[in-house]
Amino acid sequence: MDKSTDWKKWLTEHGPTMLLLVRQWVSHRADAEDIVQEAFVRFWKSRHRAADPKAYLYVCAKRYLLEWLRAEQRRGRREQDKAIERSSISTPLFDQVVDREDHRRLKASLGALPTEQREVMILRIWGGLSFLQISEALAIPLNTASSRYRYALAALRKNLVEESIHE
Amino acid sequence: MNDPQQRPLSLEELALEAQLRSMAPVDLSTDAQISIKNRLEHRPTSFHRVKWAAAIAACVLIAMSLLILQQVRHQQPVPRSIQPGHASTLSVDVANDDKQFAIATYSNALAQSPASLDAILQRQSRKAQSDEANDSQIPRIRDLSIANP
Numbered sequence: 001m002d003k004s005t006d007w008k009k010w011l012t013e014h015g016p017t018m019l020l021l022v023r024q025w026v027s028h029r030a031d032a033e034d035i036v037q038e039a040f041v042r043f044w045k046s047r048h049r050a051a052d053p054k055a056y057l058y059v060c061a062k063r064y065l066l067e068w069l070r071a072e073q074r075r076g077r078r079e080q081d082k083a084i085e086r087s088s089i090s091t092p093l094f095d096q097v098v099d100r101e102d103h104r105r106l107k108a109s110l111g112a113l114p115t116e117q118r119e120v121m122i123l124r125i126w127g128g129l130s131f132l133q134i135s136e137a138l139a140i141p142l143n144t145a146s147s148r149y150r151y152a153l154a155a156l157r158k159n160l161v162e163e164s165i166h167e
Numbered sequence: 168m169n170d171p172q173q174r175p176l177s178l179e180e181l182a183l184e185a186q187l188r189s190m191a192p193v194d195l196s197t198d199a200q201i202s203i204k205n206r207l208e209h210r211p212t213s214f215h216r217v218k219w220a221a222a223i224a225a226c227v228l229i230a231m232s233l234l235i236l237q238q239v240r241h242q243q244p245v246p247r248s249i250q251p252g253h254a255s256t257l258s259v260d261v262a263n264d265d266k267q268f269a270i271a272t273y274s275n276a277l278a279q280s281p282a283s284l285d286a287i288l289q290r291q292s293r294k295a296q297s298d299e300a301n302d303s304q305i306p307r308i309r310d311l312s313i314a315n316p
Contacts, residue, residue: 095194
C-alpha cells in the first residue's frame, strides 16, 4: 500500500518524463507543467483502480493532454500552437549541464522524428516502460509500440550517420 | 520481409539507447512541485469543517424560516374586498367622485398591506361614530316642539 508521501518518489521518477512527453504536443513550458500537474494529481487520487500504476500514470498524462488540446482547439489557440510546435524542440527539453556535441545532434535527430515515434521512444528510454505498458499508455497495439520504437531507433541512427558523413 | 520488430537490437542501436539515456529530461519547476504538494497534502482543518457546518446550518435555517413564513401567509384570512357602492363598506355618504377617490385610497392601502387598510377603515369607522354622536347631541325637532309648544 502506498504511503501518503510516496507521491514524491513517483513525481521525482516520472515528472521529467511526463513533462518531456507533454512537451511533444504543447510548446509552452508553463502550459505543459500545468498539464503534468493536473494529470499527476488525477493519477495519484485514482491510482488504486489501476492494475499497472506505471502505465496508468502515462494514460492519465495522455488523456489529460488530449482534453487540454481539445479545449485549446475550441479556444482557437491550437493553430497558433501548431505553428510553433516544430520549433518547440529547440527550447530546452533536456538538462544542459553537460552540453555535448553528440547530445546536440541527438536532440536534433530526435526532433526530426514523427511525434508518434518520439512518444514511444520517450516512454521506453526515459519512462522505463515495457512495450506492453507503452501500448496500454498510448492505447495502441503491442506490435505497433514495438515497431514504432524500432523504426525510431533506425531513423535516429540513419540521421546521425548522415550528419557525420556531411561533416 | 525485414521487420525491424522481429530482430534483436544491434550493438549500434544498443549504444544509441545508452546515449539517449545519458540525456536527462528537464525537471518540473519548483512552483509546479509545490503546487502538486499543496493539492495532494492539503487536508481540511477543523476550522474549515466548522466553517462548512455553520454555512450549512445557516442555509437550513433560512430555508425553514422561508417555509414557515409562507405557511403563515397562507393561513391569514382573505382581506376584505371593497366593492363600489356596497352599503356596508362605507359608513358615510359620499358623492360619486369622492367614492371613486375613497376606493382608490383603499385599493392602494390594500396593495401596501392589509394592516394599513384596516387602519384606514378603523379611522373611517371612528369618524362615523363621532359624527353620529354629534348628531345625537343636536335636539330633534320633535323634542323642540315638545319643549316649545
